Amino acid sequence: MEKIMFGEIFSFVPAPKIKAEKGRNRGKYPLYTTGQQFPQRTDQSMFNGPALIISKTVPVSIYYCNGSFSATNDFMIAKANRNCFTQVDPQYVYFYLLGNLSLLEHEEKKSFSRQSIQKIEIPLNSLETQERIIGTLHKIETLIQKRGTNLLLVSKLKKVMFLNFFGDPVLDKGKFLFSTPFHNLVTIHGGGNYQTQNVPRESKEQLAQLTQTAITRREFDPVQNKRFLHKQFVKDSHYIQKGDVLFSRKNSLKLIGSAAYVYDDIANLTIPDTIFRICCNPKKISGVYLTYLLNDENFNKQLRSYFGGTLPTMSSITTKKLKQFIIPCPDLALQHKFEKNILFLRQMEDRMTKQLSRLRQFISIASNDLFSGKEIIHIKPDLNALLARIDPENGNYDYSAFKDVPLVNELIRKISREEEEFPDIDMYNRAQKVLFALLKEGFVMQEYDPKKNKMNLHINETTETYN
Template identity: 25%
Template sequence: MTVLGDLVTLQGGGTPPRDEPRYWNGTIPWASVKDLGVSRLVSTVERISPGGVEASATRIIKAGHVVVATRMAIGRASILEVDAAINQDLKALIPRPGRRVHPNYLLHLLGASTAFLEKRATGATVKGIRSEVLENLPVPHANYDEQRRIADILDRADAIRRKRKQAISLMEELLRSAFLEMFGDPVTNPKGWPVKPAGELIEGLEAGWSANGEARQRAADEFGVLKVSAVTSGVFKPDEHKAVAPGTIDCELVTPRAGDLLFSRANTRELVAATCLVERDEPRLFLPDKIWRVVPRAGTTTTPYLRFLLAHARFRAELTKTATGTSGSMLNVSMEKLRGLRCPVPPFSLQQRFADLVWSVLRIKAGFATAEQDAANLFASLVDRAFSVGLPC
C-alpha cells in the first residue's frame, strides 16, 4: 500500500467576489460541488472571467485531471473534460513529477473510499475533510498498466449497471408517454372526456395508523409501519419502514396489497400528493395515517389510470395548491380536497387497456430491477476486490 499524497499533489480553488458582476458569466467554466456527480465533467453551472481568476484563489485545472469534493458531498469526484477553474470546496489531484496515475483509476478509488473519508469529516454544520485526510488515503500499489486494466474492468461493469438502471427509467417514461397518447393532457383535456369530481371515481380512502416504530428494518416476527418515503419517488419502496413489535398493535391495520394505489397526503409542497402502485402483497407492513389506500369505484376507473393521472406534473399541481398547513415544511391534502378534484374520465375499457399495459411493463421492469441489482452487486464486489487485493488477471 501507498497513500494518495505520494502519487498526487492537491490544488485548491476559490470564489471571485460575488458583488463584482465583471467577474461572472465569463468564458471560463467554474466548478463547484453541484457540478460533480458525473464521471466526466463537460460543463459547469457557472462561469467566470479571467479577471475573476485573478481576483480570487481559484486555479484553472487542465482537462484530464480528477477533482474531488472535500466539503458537503465529501468524496464526490469527476474527471474534467475541459479546462476549468474550481472553488474552495474542491481539490484537484495533480500527479507528482515522475508519477503516472490513471484518472479513471483515481475516480473509482475515490468512489470506493467515501466511507473512509466521511468518517474523518469534521464540522458542526457543514462537514469537511482536511487536505491531510485525502493525502493519507490508502492506495494499493499498482503500476500504470495495472491501473488502466483495473479501471477498464470497473468502467465496463459500471456501464452495465448504468445501462440497466437507464432501462428501468425508460420504462417509466414509456408509460407516461402511453398515458398522454391514450388520454391526452389531463389539464387541457384535448380529447374532450367527461369531467367529474374524483369522489365519483373513488369508492373509498383508507387511512392507516401511525405507530411509534423503531428506525430499523423489521424482524421476521415483527410488523413494519411505512414511512412517507415509501411512496415519495412514485415507486413503492417496502424497505422504507420502521419496525413495530406485534404486542404494541391494538387496531386493525391497512396492509398494502397487490394492485393498490397509495397516496401520500402530507409532505412538503414539492412532495405532497405523491402516489405509487403496489405490485405484491405485503402482509407484514401497514400504512401510517399520512398514507391512504385509494380504492377505485368498480367499473369506473382503475388504479393505474389514477396513478398516472395524479402523477402528471401540472394536474398534480392543481391538487397540491389546495394543500393546507401552518408549517412551511409540512402540508396536508384533505380527503375532501382530493374527492373534489375534477378529473377527466375516459371510457373504462380504454382505462383497462392502459392498466393491462402498466402491469405488463411493471412485470418486465421487476426483472430489469433484479438484473440491475445483480449488476450493482457485481460492481461493488469488483471495486472492493480492486482496492483491497487487486483484480485477478
C-alpha cells in the first residue's frame, strides 16, 4: 500500500500560550488541557481547524478539531496543508494515529519531537475507503464521548449533592448545628522529605512518596508518586491510610487547600511536607463530608484568604494556624447519609470508567483492523458460550462480559424457569454464580412482589450498560 509522510500533509504552528486556569465549564470554544478526558471551554479562540492537537508528554493524547479551538502549551498543534485534502482526509490521519499512539512516543518515553512525528508514514487508502473507515470509527468515538459526558455529569452531581444536603457553608451558616476549631474534630499530621527517585514505584510493596499532583485535582491518585532511593526510616504518621483526608498545605494560590479523600486501602505510600494527613474523629465528623467542604468553591476561597504566603504565586499553611480555622458541622447522621450517597455514586463512576476504558481499547483495536483492511463485524454474544467460560474450580470469575442488557435479561428469564432452560445442571449452577455476582455489584436488583409472594429480578436502571 502506498504511504505518505505526516510532514507532507500537516504543518506545526507556533505553540499555544494559554494556561489551563483559563478553562471553564462554559464557553464558545473547546480548550484542550492535559489530564482531562474531555476539553474544557473558553471564549478565547486561538486556532482554526481542521487540526490535530498532540500532547508533548507521556501519556500521549491526541484530539481532532474541525472548528475553532484553544489549547494549553502542553500541546503541539498540527494544521492540515492545502495539498492534504486532495490525498487524505485529516480525520483519517487522526484515527490512524489514535490507533497507533506508540508511533508518537519519543525513544526516551518522556516527550515527543515535531521532527519524529513529521516522519511518521500514513497508509494511503482511496478517499472512498478513508470515508468508510472514518464513518465506522466516528460512531465508536461518539459513543465514547456520550459515556464521557455521563461520567462528567456524575462528577458534577456529587458537588450539587453537597449543596442540596448542607447548603452553602459560607452563605447558609444557619443550617449547620455548630461551628468549632479544626483541632476539636481532627488530628493533623505533617509530612517529611525523603530521598526519592524521579520515577514512580513499580509495585505496592515498594516504598514511595506521594507527589503534590496526586491531590491537586481533588481526587486521590496514588499513581502519582516517587520511589524511595533507598531504605529509610519513616515515621508512622507519614504513612497514608484508608479514611485519611489529604490536604494541600503548600501550593499555588489557586490550588492551596485542595483536599482528597482516601477511599481504599493503600500500602507503603508516604506524604511529603507539602501535604497534611488529616485523621477525622468519626464520632464528630465524616471524612467524606470534610473533603467536600474543603473543596467547596466558596469555602475554599474563604480558607485561602485566611492564609498568607511569602511569594505572590505561592502560599503555605502552618499546622498551628489550620488548627484554629473554624469548621461548620451539620448533624452527624446527615453527614453519614451524604457519605453513603457519595459512595454509591463512586461505584457508578467506577463502572462507567471501566466501560469507557473498554471502549477506548476497542476503538484502538478497530482502528488497527480497519487500516489493515479487515472489517468490523458485530457478533451477538451467546449466553451459553459465555457461561461455558466461567470456571469456578480454577478461579475464573470474570463476569465483565455479562454487562449487555439483552444478555442479562435472557439470563434472568432463564434463571426464573430454573434447570429446564439450561443444557445441564452444571450450566445452571454457572448461571447462578454469574447472577449472584451481578446482584452483588448492583447491576441486577431484586424486589419482593407481595401479590405473587415471590422475588422479582430486574436490571438496575441507574447502571450504565452497553446496548
